Amino acid sequence: MKIFAFGSSIVSSYWNGAATYYRGCYKYLAQRGHEITFAEPDAYGRQQHRDAGDYTYVKSLVYRPTVDIEEMLERASEADVVVKHSGIGVDDVLLERLVAEMSEERPTFFWDVDSPATIARLRADVQDPFREAVPRYDAVLSYGGGPASRDGYLEFGARAYYNIYNGLDPDTHHPVPPDDSLRCDVAFLGNRLPDREARVEELFLRAAMLAPERDFLLGGEGWGDKPLPKNLRWIGHVPTGDHNRVNCSAGMVMNINRSSMASTGFSPPTRVFEVAGAGACMLCDDWPGIDDCFEPGKEILVIRGAEDVVDALRRYDDAARQRIGEAFHARALKDHTYAQRAAQAEAAFLKSMEKREIVTSEVVGRA
Incomplete structure (x- = not known):
């Protein structure tokens, strides 16, 4: 099938944490024989900070915000399936409505990369126009949120809901030799965001202060004017292609x-x-459902405060960390690959298309 998707960016991870998710899902959808067009706006400097890589598995369209929307919708009208991803950053409200209106002619899907925030937004504003758009989409797909997100979207009239979690693309993220310039005891990669900063202060910055003899490494945008402990080094934006080097050079990596x-x-x-x-x-960090993905203590170490970080640094030697990392890797390859996620997304598309055919047949039969 031909799939046309509107999203923040598939070619750039700059201020765009969803890039890896888009790449994994659409790469493996393409491998399943689907033709993908991914439309992204020229916004937030993303096109000026493109990641190195081969993205030929999609046709990438870069458009001017607002100005080119009509042209993009005309191109989308040639597809079998049209997807609007959340959090594009520009024209989101407009596209939420216009893509939903396309559902009269073809299957449309809202694919959310931050469903907890979207549900909170809908509950906070009874005038939010997306409330009227939700029931018009054939289905909502979400990269997380579990039962709470499912129930939230059904509350607002979603016809169907599917969780399509993040995953692993072993072609992209895999072991590499450590880089001496990035060696540290604990690394954290993440942009400075208002609804995460306090948690970073508690789990990462305070842990560095409690363990001054250890080396901490921070990557991501926005931290330039943040007071940091002396044993914590900030290296700025880390392109996706360099994540393997950072991850393989750290004693432990924090999420x-x-x-x-x-x-x-x-x-x-x-x-x-x-x-x-x-x-x-x-x-x-600790959150409901983590043990559905990985086994705490064996495949992943769960922390609830800075003291847990310091305790882990002192409790687990290199051999123990290696065992945990290997178990973590094996579980991801077994249960959490993007090839599996793409199959789930494909099934959601096909089921929704099948429902349309049944409804059409019933209408014709009554006529």
């Missing part, structure tokens, strides 16, 4: 979810699977 995802749970971010692919030992 810190944003507050909304942590409280809702069932939202394993791309970082978790990138680290699993590298076979590194992960320190992961």
Whole structure:
């Protein structure tokens, strides 16, 4: 089938944490024989910070925000399936409505990369126009949120809901030799975001202060004016292609979810699977559903405060960390690959198309 998707960016991870997710899902959908067009706006400097890589599995269209929307919709009208991803950053409200209106002619899907935030937004504003758009989409797909997100979307009239979690692309994230310039005891990669900063302060910055004899490494945008402990080094934006080197050079790698995802749970971010692919030992913040993905203590180490980080540094030697990283890697390859996620997305598309055919047949039969 021909799939046309609107998203933030598939070619750039700059201020765009969803890039790895898009690449994994659409790469393996393409391998299943589907033709993908991915339309992304020229916004936020993403096109000026493109990641190196081969993205020929999609046809990438870069459009001017607002100005080119009509042209993009005309191109989308030639597809079998049209997808609107959340969080594009420009024209989101407009596209949410216009793509939903296309459902009269073809299957349309809202594919959410931050469903806890979207549900919170809908509940906070009874005038939000997306409330009227939700029931018009054939289905909502979400990269996380579990039962709470499913129930939330059904509350607002979604016809169907499917969880399509983040995953691992072993071609992209895999073990590499460590880089001496990036060696550290604990690494964390994440942009400075309002709903995550307090959690970073508690789990990462305070842990560095409690363990001044250890080396901490911070990657991501926005931290330039943040006071940091002396044993913590900030290296700025880390392109996706360099994540393996960082992950394989650290004694442990930390994940810190944003507050909304942590409280809702069932939202394993791309970082978790990138680290699993590298076979590194992960320190992961605690959230509901983590044990559905990986076994705490054996495949992943769960932390609830800075003291847990310091305790893990002192309790687990290199051999123990290696065992945990290897188990983490094996579980991801077994249960959490993007090839599996793409098959789930394909099944959601086909089931929705089948429902349309049944409804059409019933209408014709009554006529």
